[in-house]
Amino acid sequence: MTKLFKTHIKGFDKELGGGIPEGHIILIAGTPGTMKSSLSYYFLYNNVMAQNARGLYLSFEQSKKSLIFQMSRMGLDKDLGDGLKIVDLSRIRSVASDYKGKNWFNIIKKHLELLHNKYQFNILVIDSLPVLEILSLMDEKRTKLFQFFEWLRKLNLTTLIINEVSADPNILRDEDFLADGIIHLTLERVGDIDIFRRIRCVKLRGMDHNTSIFTIEYKDKLFKITPAL
Ligand SMILES: Nc1ncnc2c1ncn2[C@@H]1O[C@H](COP(=O)(O)OP(=O)(O)OP(=O)(O)O)[C@@H](O)[C@H]1O
Ligand SMILES: [Mg+2]
Known part of the structure; x- marks a missing residue:
């Protein structure tokens, strides 16, 4: 049976059918x-703490x-050593023009391969996708993304890719079709002054998940959902 990684968001894993x-x-x-x-x-952090994973945050x-x-x-301040590595490539943008025309996905893949050999992580966060797209100059976006996703799958990496999207739910993006799952986060205005945080699992392949919108809050080191009223 496929292993599931809990999100550790209180109440949410049940709605996903167990986890990711x-x-x-x-x-x-x-x-x-x-x-x-x-x-x-x-x-x-929570999956590494639960000792069922090693993580990399790119x-x-x-x-x-x-x-x-x-x-x-x-x-979330425990030092988890090599179990949770943060790799900072934020400066790569400033040199992007030096590498114009190069296939950035290949460069990132090489880098990830080295890191994977070194730290043996099995869960990965990429923050964020739009940067990868800028770097790869957007030509043949869907094909390149598809190849990159296939490569991640071959390594059996469970990957969260952060995507900066507009609030318009009607815009369809290549990555939305290629990914195995989409979790959507929003800030919603309720009444004149209240703003609520919301979470929704739009898709999750292979799981009988709930697609409803929930309210999410962070308190006492815990994300927690409640029904959105
Ligand atoms: N201790 C806390 N408890 C609850 N909410 C917090 C806490 N600290 C920060 N926040 C909220 O989290 C927000 C920042 O979250 P985060 O940086 O993860 O968002 P993001 O979606 O990644 O933003 P960006 O688009 O800038 O990358 C802050 O603007 C604040 O509203
Ligand atoms: Mg962010």
Whole structure:
């Protein structure tokens, strides 16, 4: 039977049918500030803590220092050593023009291969997809993404890929079709002044999951869902 990785979001794993199947590629999609990075780090942190995984967080967005600061403020502050590695490639953007025309997916793949040999991680977070696309200059996007996803699957990596998306649910993206699952995070205005955080599992291949929208909050080192009223 396929192994399932719990999200450790209280109440949510039950709605997913148990968790995220091993080897799946999941998009964590949302607008700015919807806690995409926090939730993805939380997934790594808790699975490493539960001692059933080794994790790698590949950041093209935020520096390692900034991420560690943010996560420690959230109480996710245990040093898990080589069990959870943060690799900061945020500076790669500034040199992107030097590598114009190169196939960035291949460069990232090579880099990941080295890291995989070194740390033997089995769960991976990529923060975020739009950077990979800028780097690969967008030509043949779907084919390149498909090949990259196939490569991740061959390594049997369970991968969360953060995706910055607009709030418009009608826009269809290549990656939405190629991924095994999509978890959507939103900030929703309720009434005049209240803003609620929401989470929804849009798709999860092979799982009899609930597609409903839930309210999500973070408190006492725990993400927790409640029904959205
Ligand atoms: N201790 C905390 N408890 C609850 N919420 C917090 C806490 N600390 C930060 N936040 C919220 O988390 C938000 C940032 O989350 P995060 O950086 O994970 O979002 P993101 O979706 O990755 O954003 P970006 O699009 O900028 O990458 C903050 O704007 C704040 O609203
Ligand atoms: Mg982020």
